[in-house]
Amino acid sequence: MFKVTLKKIASTLGVSTATVSKALKDYPDISEKTKRKVRSLAKSLDYKPNSFAQSLRNKESKIIGLIIPTIVHHFFSNILNGVIDAASENGYLVITLLSNESYEDEKNKINLLLEKNVDGILLSLSDKTVNYKHINRLIDGNVPVVLYDKISKSVNCSKVIINDKQAAFNATQYLIDTGCKKIAHIRGPLKPQTTIDRFIGYKKALEVNNIPFDKTLVYVSDSLSFENGYNLVLKIINDHHDVDAIFSFTDLIATGVLIRLKELDIIVPDQISVMGFSNWFLSKITSPTLSTVDQPGYEMGRKAFTLLYNELNIIRNNEPLIHEVIEIATKVIPRNSTKKK
Amino acid sequence: MFKVTLKKIASTLGVSTATVSKALKDYPDISEKTKRKVRSLAKSLDYKPNSFAQSLRNKESKIIGLIIPTIVHHFFSNILNGVIDAASENGYLVITLLSNESYEDEKNKINLLLEKNVDGILLSLSDKTVNYKHINRLIDGNVPVVLYDKISKSVNCSKVIINDKQAAFNATQYLIDTGCKKIAHIRGPLKPQTTIDRFIGYKKALEVNNIPFDKTLVYVSDSLSFENGYNLVLKIINDHHDVDAIFSFTDLIATGVLIRLKELDIIVPDQISVMGFSNWFLSKITSPTLSTVDQPGYEMGRKAFTLLYNELNIIRNNEPLIHEVIEIATKVIPRNSTKKK
DNA sequence: ATGGCAACCGAAAACGATTTCGGAAATTAT
DNA sequence: ATAATTTCCGAAATCGTTTTCGGTTGCCAT
Structure with a gap:
């Protein structure tokens, strides 16, 4: 297993490495005849430039x-x-x-x-x-x-x-279009711009549809865990007996919500609609399957x-x-x- | 943003690059005094060796x-x-x-x-x-x-x-231990060794427990899709009305099985037990949650x-x-x- | 004082590829 | 035939690090 280098090609062909290099890169100052010779030998020897040397020289x-x-x-x-x-x-x-x-x-x-x-x-x-x-x-x-x-x-x-604001707006609008009037929102931690924007989109949709914003309908889930959604459900329906939709900032939490709602014999979507976010794989296999927003990764x-x-x-x-x-x-x-x- | 090189350190210190290089690598033939000088300058300039040059030289x-x-x-x-x-x-x-x-x-x-x-x-x-x-x-x-x-x-x-044979053996044994007697197996494509081994483990467990192997209880799912599990259920219970367990070679298919069984109002696990394989994330959130084999990736x-x-x-x-x-x-x-x- | 020996350092080659610059050869123009 | 161009190629420097192989010092012992 000997490495094929420019030098090797050059010496067997009786030319310089400079010529070989230039021939392979199709420089105009090399004759067609030489280029052919070089190319064919390089091919038959399966020459592959040494990437270390290239990187060192080209600085990339x-x-x-x-x-x-x-x-x-x-x-x-x-x-x-x-x-x-x-x-x-x-x-x-x-x-x-x-x-x-x-x-x-x-x-x-x-x-x-x-x-x-x-x-x-x-x-x-x-x-x-x-x-x-x-x-x-x-x-x-x-x-x-x-x-x-x-x-x-x-x-x-x-x-x-992704246009989180618009996406959350659309999701909320969809809930409104399908008859929901009291929509709770489970938002993420305060930092990342994504969850902020999703919250803003949610609010904006309410506003556009003349639904007064009620901050007690907004719940914060600081971690992204399934259990958080599961646990929040009781709190939400205790706070608001007439809530008719829950929009979660991520599918995983929405899945927890779905499962808890089923345990509580609350019919989805008849009594409460649930909307996730991200279109994770799992949203296709929950029961009922989860409506969500596709996030094209x-x-x-x-x-x-x-x-x-x-x-x-x-x-x-x-x-x-x-x-x-x-x-x-x-x-x-x-x-x-x-x-x- | 000028790159700090050995040469730069060498020239400001009035020594050779060789000395700098050796000092930084703690060669014994460099005096402690020089080493200290070199190290401190290198540190204050935040010298980082050029990985291209190192790779070229060291061939790694x-x-x-x-x-x-x-x-x-x-x-x-x-x-x-x-x-x-x-x-x-x-x-x-x-x-x-x-x-x-x-x-x-x-x-x-x-x-x-x-x-x-x-x-x-x-x-x-x-x-x-x-x-x-x-x-x-x-x-x-x-x-x-x-x-x-x-x-x-x-x-x-x-x-x-992973010891697929043993794993599948254990999974099957678990089903047998919990009272299952007629266990269907959904296996994967014929090629990869993993699905072959899982099939072998399944068979072995039957044998050890004196349950005759029935090849009509083995179903092949050539793709790894959720739908395949979903679709196979009807076939399985039509073929064998008294099947009491389904062991799938992967969780995703098992999830399809679970959902179809629920649609058919077949109670899991009372009527049919379901065992997956891989301990995918989703196995924790199906309903019922899916028993499976952990595959420590x-x-x-x-x-x-x-x-x-x-x-x-x-x-x-x-x-x-x-x-x-x-x-x-x-x-x-x-x-x-x-x-x- | 001279030989021997450490201790310390540097010159230089090497890793391969790229590219500039100049020079020789071949071609054309005069 | 000479001058002026082209055409084609190669020497050499460069990228930055590593390591071998000597070569200077200085020191100690004789």
């Missing part, structure tokens, strides 16, 4: 870093999938690292990626990240960053988000890579950098936990 | 490749998680690629990894992979490979598997990396390579879709 690794809060999560798995696909279509590979929703981890993982000289980083902020120095340091250091899903407005870079992953890729090219050509923010549209997926229109 | 990337059939899958997400954790604890990063259960993809992705000079590869065979030339080529080329989960006996390398990922790491060290020291096969124990998780012991 053709690798990007992807930081994910948690991988064992349907949405993020889909994002990873999209990123990997889009990246490999464009000659990039992806190193994945997990922040585990921890600020310290997030910083450390970014450093690991920098030490490996990744060409750019795709990042979804951890819930606990509250300052952005570590990210601005990247941007100042000319390492392109694209924030996806969990972003912050105070970081100046390209971003891909795969597409988001692809878009995130594309933004990064564009910035990479812009930087390479020394063109002025313009950051772009892409909003991905979502749609309500009506299933059996809500009434028909 | 400190990156490993991980090929996964599909990422959007609870088990494989966990594996990825375990691999990433174990790898970063040992100074390695992970490039993840997907084979999408395709033989062609598998080959191509391996090549991509090789071109990036990963130090080793973790691979779970795609269901469609039937020859192993591409893998043997790796091994011959001195690129260590560790097969995990979906392996083949005809490849000579280290492997991590995280641990498997960690172990797979560890095996690879060991081989890397062995190769570096030119010691003789011995391949290791690790079997990971599983356990039955009794929930409410089976009767109590």
Whole structure:
């Protein structure tokens, strides 16, 4: 197993490595005849350029870093999938690292990626990240960053988000359209922009439909667990005996709600409609199946890579950098936990 | 943002790059005094060695490749998680690629990894992979490979598997212990060793308990879809009106079974017990909750990396390579879709 | 004072690929 | 035939780190 190098090809052909290199890259100052010779020998020896040498010389690794809060999560798995696909279509590979929703981890993982000289980083902020120095340091250091899903407005870079406000608005509107009048909302922790926006969308829909906003109808679930939904149900129906819909900011909690409602012999959707968010896999197999909002992770992953890729090219050509923010549209997926229109 | 290099440190200190390099690596032929000077300057300049140059010189990337059939899958997400954790604890990063259960993809992705000079590869065979030339080529080329989960006996390398036979045996035994006598088995496609072994374990348990094996009780589900389980139920109870348990080779199908049984007003577990396999997240939230076999993906990922790491060290020291096969124990998780012991 | 021996450091090659720049050969123009 | 271009190729520097192999010092012993 001897490695085939430019030098080897050069010496067997009696030319210089420079010529071989240029021939393979189709430089105009090499004759067709030589190019043919070089190409055919390179092919028959199955020459593959040494990526270490290329990286050292070209100062690029053709690798990007992807930081994910948690991988064992349907949405993020889909994002990873999209990123990997889009990246490999464009000659990039992806190193994945997990922040585990921890600020310290997030910083450390970014450093690991920098030490490996990744060409750019795709990042979804951890819930606990509250300052952005570590990210601005990247941007100042000319390492392109694209924030996806969990972003912050105070970081100046390209971003891909789903339009959470609009999505939550649509979901709430759907509930209203199917006759619901007293809609409780289970919202997430106070920090991430996503749950804030979903809350705002919910409120906006009430407003547009002239339903007075009642803040006692809003419940906070600080963790993302199934049990939280399960446990909140009793509280909700005790507080409001006439509640006719529960809109949860995530499917998992909505599933807990569904199960608890069934235990309490409350008929879904006849007595109470339930709307989730994210279109997790499990929403298809609850009973009744869960109406929800599709959160297109795969597409988001692809878009995130594309933004990064564009910035990479812009930087390479020394063109002025313009950051772009892409909003991905979502749609309500009506299933059996809500009434028909 | 100027890069700090050995040369820069050397020139400001008036020594050679060789000295700086050796000082930082604590070579014995550098005086303590110089070492202190070098170390402190390196620290204050936040010197980070250029990984490209290191890789080129040392011929190792400190990156490993991980090929996964599909990422959007609870088990494989966990594996990825375990691999990433174990790898970063040992100074390695992970490039993840997907084979999408395709033989062609598998080959191509391996090549991509090789071109990036990963130090080793973790691979779970795609269901469609039937020859192993591409893998043997790796091994011959001195690129260590560790097969995990979906392996083949005809490849000579280290492997991590769960003991599928034993696991399926235990699951079946559990059904028998709780009074089931006529147990149907939904098995997977014929290829992967895992579904073969699960089938064997099922058969073995019957045999040990003197229950005659009835091949008409075995149903094949070639795809891994929820619907398949859903659809098979009618067939099963038509074929065998007195079936009292269904053991599915995977949770997703078992979930389909559960839902169909409920629609048919068949009480689980009183009339029919249902046992899944994998302990997917969703098994905790079906109703009734699904008894299943825990398939410890995280641990498997960690172990797979560890095996690879060991081989890397062995190769570096030119010691003789011995391949290791690790079997990971599983356990039955009794929930409410089976009767109590 | 001379030989021997540590202790300490640096020159230089190497890892492969890329690219600039200049030079030789071949071609065209005068 | 000479001058002016092209056409084609190679020497060499470069990227940054590592490591071998000597080479200087200075020190001690004789």
